[in-house]
Amino acid sequence: MKNETILQRIREDLQKHWDPKTKESTKRFFKESVDSYGVKTSLVKDIAKQYYREMSSKTKAEVFSACSSLWASGYLEETFIACNWSQRLHRQYHPNDFQQFQEWVFRYISNWASCDTFCNHTIGTFLEMYPDHIKELYKWAEVDNRWVRRASAVSLIVPVRKGMFLAEVFHIADILLLDPDDMVQKGYGWLLKVASQTHETEVFDYVMKNKVTMPRTALRYAIEKMPIERKREAMRK
Numbered sequence: 001m002k003n004e005t006i007l008q009r010i011r012e013d014l015q016k017h018w019d020p021k022t023k024e025s026t027k028r029f030f031k032e033s034v035d036s037y038g039v040k041t042s043l044v045k046d047i048a049k050q051y052y053r054e055m056s057s058k059t060k061a062e063v064f065s066a067c068s069s070l071w072a073s074g075y076l077e078e079t080f081i082a083c084n085w086s087q088r089l090h091r092q093y094h095p096n097d098f099q100q101f102q103e104w105v106f107r108y109i110s111n112w113a114s115c116d117t118f119c120n121h122t123i124g125t126f127l128e129m130y131p132d133h134i135k136e137l138y139k140w141a142e143v144d145n146r147w148v149r150r151a152s153a154v155s156l157i158v159p160v161r162k163g164m165f166l167a168e169v170f171h172i173a174d175i176l177l178l179d180p181d182d183m184v185q186k187g188y189g190w191l192l193k194v195a196s197q198t199h200e201t202e203v204f205d206y207v208m209k210n211k212v213t214m215p216r217t218a219l220r221y222a223i224e225k226m227p228i229e230r231k232r233e234a235m236r237k
Helices: 003-016 020-027 041-055 060-073 076-088 097-108 112-129 131-140 146-154 157-161 166-176 182-196 200-210 216-223 228-235
Strands: none
Touching: 003 041, 003 060, 003 076, 041 060, 041 076, 060 076, 060 097, 076 097, 076 112, 097 112, 097 131, 097 146, 112 131, 112 146, 112 157, 131 146, 131 166, 146 166, 146 182, 157 182, 166 182, 166 200, 182 200, 182 216, 200 216, 200 228, 216 228
8 A cells, every 4th residue: 555545544543533632732731833633642652553554564765755754744643653653663774774864853853742752762772773873963962953952862861771872971961061942951951860860970970060050950850860969969059
């Protein structure tokens, strides 16, 4: 079956399952305007799984092409399906796939939910497989786009939970340290918080070294999981 036919059926299903309360509540999670059908996330996951059965016989290029169409729609639920499908192909990732992933980040991500869902999982898994590409995140951290800069940090969340890439965490935090955007501050603060769960002393020392200049939003995120004594010391002016 053609991609276009499958995508049309997906969109019809999403429209059929829309819920006015969900659509209204979705607006409260975002400062920016976000297009949404108003479908509960659990249902979106079910729809992604259901239609992936039909996509699983297709080539990776065909699935990625369908993902591009889903991303281009701008609808939150369709981006979640694209994220789901690209992650399902992780055993087929090749170094050259980074260019496709980067294109989706740069062209289509326009809110924290799509950013975090895609970067935590698809890009995080890719970087575990091909860590040489982490240097590309350093470039993202310098881009004049808040979501690309946030992506530079949150792409390492899942690998860092496993204790990986501590030096790279600090390098990205250094680049983003004085970023004025609160969504970027929350992104790298979250990354430091996750790193603290396996490298608490190292992250605490980093926070103490930079606490005078680090935005309070980032600082609070970074120390959230630390013992109360360390929290007090980090927050003390």
